[in-house]
Amino acid sequence: MNMLRGNAVVGQSGGPTAAINATLAGVLRGVLESESIDKLYGAFNGVEGLLEERYCVLSDVVKTEEDIKLLENTPAAALGSCRKKLPDINEGKDVYEKLFKIFEKLDIKYFFYIGGNDSMDTVAKLTKYAKQIGSDLRVMGVPKTIDNDLCGTDHTPGYGSAAKFIATTMQEMLRDTAVYTVKAVTIVEIMGRDAGWLTAAAALPRLNCVISPDLVYLPEVAFSVDDFIEDVNAALEKKPNVVVAVSEGARDKDGRYIGESAQSGALDVFGHKYLSGTGKMLENIIREKIGCKVRSVELNLPQRCASHCASLADLEESVKVGRAAVKCAESGESGKMMCFERAEGEYSVSCIPRDIHEIANMIRFVPREFINERGNNVTDECLEYIMPLINGEVSPVYKNGLPVHLVIER
Amino acid sequence: MNMLRGNAVVGQSGGPTAAINATLAGVLRGVLESESIDKLYGAFNGVEGLLEERYCVLSDVVKTEEDIKLLENTPAAALGSCRKKLPDINEGKDVYEKLFKIFEKLDIKYFFYIGGNDSMDTVAKLTKYAKQIGSDLRVMGVPKTIDNDLCGTDHTPGYGSAAKFIATTMQEMLRDTAVYTVKAVTIVEIMGRDAGWLTAAAALPRLNCVISPDLVYLPEVAFSVDDFIEDVNAALEKKPNVVVAVSEGARDKDGRYIGESAQSGALDVFGHKYLSGTGKMLENIIREKIGCKVRSVELNLPQRCASHCASLADLEESVKVGRAAVKCAESGESGKMMCFERAEGEYSVSCIPRDIHEIANMIRFVPREFINERGNNVTDECLEYIMPLINGEVSPVYKNGLPVHLVIER
Numbered sequence: 001m002n003m004l005r006g007n008a009v010v011g012q013s014g015g016p017t018a019a020i021n022a023t024l025a026g027v028l029r030g031v032l033e034s035e036s037i038d039k040l041y042g043a044f045n046g047v048e049g050l051l052e053e054r055y056c057v058l059s060d061v062v063k064t065e066e067d068i069k070l071l072e073n074t075p076a077a078a079l080g081s082c083r084k085k086l087p088d089i090n091e092g093k094d095v096y097e098k099l100f101k102i103f104e105k106l107d108i109k110y111f112f113y114i115g116g117n118d119s120m121d122t123v124a125k126l127t128k129y130a131k132q133i134g135s136d137l138r139v140m141g142v143p144k145t146i147d148n149d150l151c152g153t154d155h156t157p158g159y160g161s162a163a164k165f166i167a168t169t170m171q172e173m174l175r176d177t178a179v180y181t182v183k184a185v186t187i188v189e190i191m192g193r194d195a196g197w198l199t200a201a202a203a204l205p206r207l208n209c210v211i212s213p214d215l216v217y218l219p220e221v222a223f224s225v226d227d228f229i230e231d232v233n234a235a236l237e238k239k240p241n242v243v244v245a246v247s248e249g250a251r252d253k254d255g256r257y258i259g260e261s262a263q264s265g266a267l268d269v270f271g272h273k274y275l276s277g278t279g280k281m282l283e284n285i286i287r288e289k290i291g292c293k294v295r296s297v298e299l300n301l302p303q304r305c306a307s308h309c310a311s312l313a314d315l316e317e318s319v320k321v322g323r324a325a326v327k328c329a330e331s332g333e334s335g336k337m338m339c340f341e342r343a344e345g346e347y348s349v350s351c352i353p354r355d356i357h358e359i360a361n362m363i364r365f366v367p368r369e370f371i372n373e374r375g376n377n378v379t380d381e382c383l384e385y386i387m388p389l390i391n392g393e394v395s396p397v398y399k400n401g402l403p404v405h406l407v408i409e410r
Numbered sequence: 411m412n413m414l415r416g417n418a419v420v421g422q423s424g425g426p427t428a429a430i431n432a433t434l435a436g437v438l439r440g441v442l443e444s445e446s447i448d449k450l451y452g453a454f455n456g457v458e459g460l461l462e463e464r465y466c467v468l469s470d471v472v473k474t475e476e477d478i479k480l481l482e483n484t485p486a487a488a489l490g491s492c493r494k495k496l497p498d499i500n501e502g503k504d505v506y507e508k509l510f511k512i513f514e515k516l517d518i519k520y521f522f523y524i525g526g527n528d529s530m531d532t533v534a535k536l537t538k539y540a541k542q543i544g545s546d547l548r549v550m551g552v553p554k555t556i557d558n559d560l561c562g563t564d565h566t567p568g569y570g571s572a573a574k575f576i577a578t579t580m581q582e583m584l585r586d587t588a589v590y591t592v593k594a595v596t597i598v599e600i601m602g603r604d605a606g607w608l609t610a611a612a613a614l615p616r617l618n619c620v621i622s623p624d625l626v627y628l629p630e631v632a633f634s635v636d637d638f639i640e641d642v643n644a645a646l647e648k649k650p651n652v653v654v655a656v657s658e659g660a661r662d663k664d665g666r667y668i669g670e671s672a673q674s675g676a677l678d679v680f681g682h683k684y685l686s687g688t689g690k691m692l693e694n695i696i697r698e699k700i701g702c703k704v705r706s707v708e709l710n711l712p713q714r715c716a717s718h719c720a721s722l723a724d725l726e727e728s729v730k731v732g733r734a735a736v737k738c739a740e741s742g743e744s745g746k747m748m749c750f751e752r753a754e755g756e757y758s759v760s761c762i763p764r765d766i767h768e769i770a771n772m773i774r775f776v777p778r779e780f781i782n783e784r785g786n787n788v789t790d791e792c793l794e795y796i797m798p799l800i801n802g803e804v805s806p807v808y809k810n811g812l813p814v815h816l817v818i819e820r
Contacts, residue, residue, distance in 0.1 A: 390811035401801045
């Protein structure tokens, strides 16, 4: 044990998920159990709010075990989030100086950042700066992303809940679209700019031997319009109602997004192309080239916030990884992201820290062997990998027929 | 009692809901308890399939109490549906003769049709024809529509489950959109071509004193683009994240749909305009006239099939109304639709039959007093009317993390 007394701060960053607050609750639980950490500050809107000295003492607003449990089943970042990218250390020294002055003022020795790929960039930079100035600040990244595309971890907290919502909704829509006898194609556009993990989850009902989307297209395999039309026509030969799941990030052999031409081409602050319209584009292609009834559905925001349908396994693991981050930092680790390691045999995971520089700014794609040869569906092996992550149902507290969330006033 | 021995047939028609199979289960329960009805046939794809003699004996495929319970929590018409409109009696006698020949062959004395407004047209026509030829067939309509726009009934089976999904999802999206500090508008387009009942449900979280959409536009009040921009600007003055709920059927003072110009103008077989794109249209207006970050979300199909989030009150009432239809028909009623009557004081409903001619082809709108003066939100009185309908949660059977549905092979 490498005892370092002081306070801690936790922030949430990037897109919200149904499990990001479970991880926040896990960090709080870890701190409450800690002998070296006194107070846990909650930074509002991640580093953006911290730079404006907007924060709370988390245990002052999440007071009881009942509050913590409510927080665990509240969607979207309860502390608020940001998409702020920290400048390069050499170019924006003033930002780092300001942050470390706040750390000093609040006696902060531990920095926990819950976020996705872009947030791990912040963790890497803070670690580097702390080392450079000889600070004893311990910096830990805690993963969160529905996209499941972080390297170094078996899967990411938040993915299981999104996958469960997508699979559940897909199964319901498959029932819905099957009621008529008229030839019809339904295109379901699913989130995932780079990796197809979320779209792969749409095929999960197949493992229960029930209806499943006929065609599944991920960004990992180049999309061909000609093959697509051939695939849909072949499916329509067999049954009148064809359902297609497609990633928003599907792209052709030259790397151009299918939904691209409908867009302005604008980039977000991390330089990513802002996407939408992939489903709409395929809808138009079917209408023009096949001419049958066709519609497109974008699952949209509910994919990342449908906490009423969260995976119990995901929420429990999200708490576990937050708590493990505290234990790891207490034991002397810094500059790490907490990762899941899956055991062989019966499903179980342990939390291990990995060097942040091996993780930040990289993407974990769906491996080619998880996709069939034709590139229009996923394999059973892929579904068996996902299945344990959607296991178990939550029991939200309800009032007047609606789930109760924990609200932190900012 | 007006004892009439024979068999019965039940069909499902129109758009699917999360509760239409609960009503089917209710009809089956009623028949199993009946002393005068022997077999219950299930017509595949409504009158369309019946005319092709496609049907099953329902108790042969829904055998056990466990099966009936699964059916009650399976979304979308398990028997299949149709959008077939029967011809006028004088113009399409052959169709009616064919149907009544099938009734005779199967010794069918009872016809139950579960559907919405257009399906009640079928009930009205069959009743008229039966009377004309002196048939003793008893014809009963059992309501079903997420739209809640049938006349003569306090509300419709299926509405409560759709309302619960919309309110739950809206509350989750409100949490999601509130995480950033950047000015942003989120437009949520909700089903409802004529009446705004579903969109009104988006405001339900307000009754629990939690966040609620800032602006709510129903088709019942003429939509003005100028007022809309003024409303959004006023909301953005107060907070950075503004959420707007809008009916797909919102229209201007001349009755033109807001989403109309994005459409082909095609009509469905009942002569309704096929709509979508209202949210996308408002998104474009905000981008052009206000210039802040804006996105639109279409809740789409899950509104009518999200049985994992069904209202327990709705499913129980849906079973009750199906069973009541059987009892009513047994007692000698015909040419009626089963309606809900709400008691004064503490919420409870009873099922009563009403003459189909007072109901078919009419629309029950949201009354003006349920909408605020400005026409940009609903009143508390409106929400208090809806609230009991979303009460209680279902407990689906899960296998490998996904709900189990009952499937009837057609």
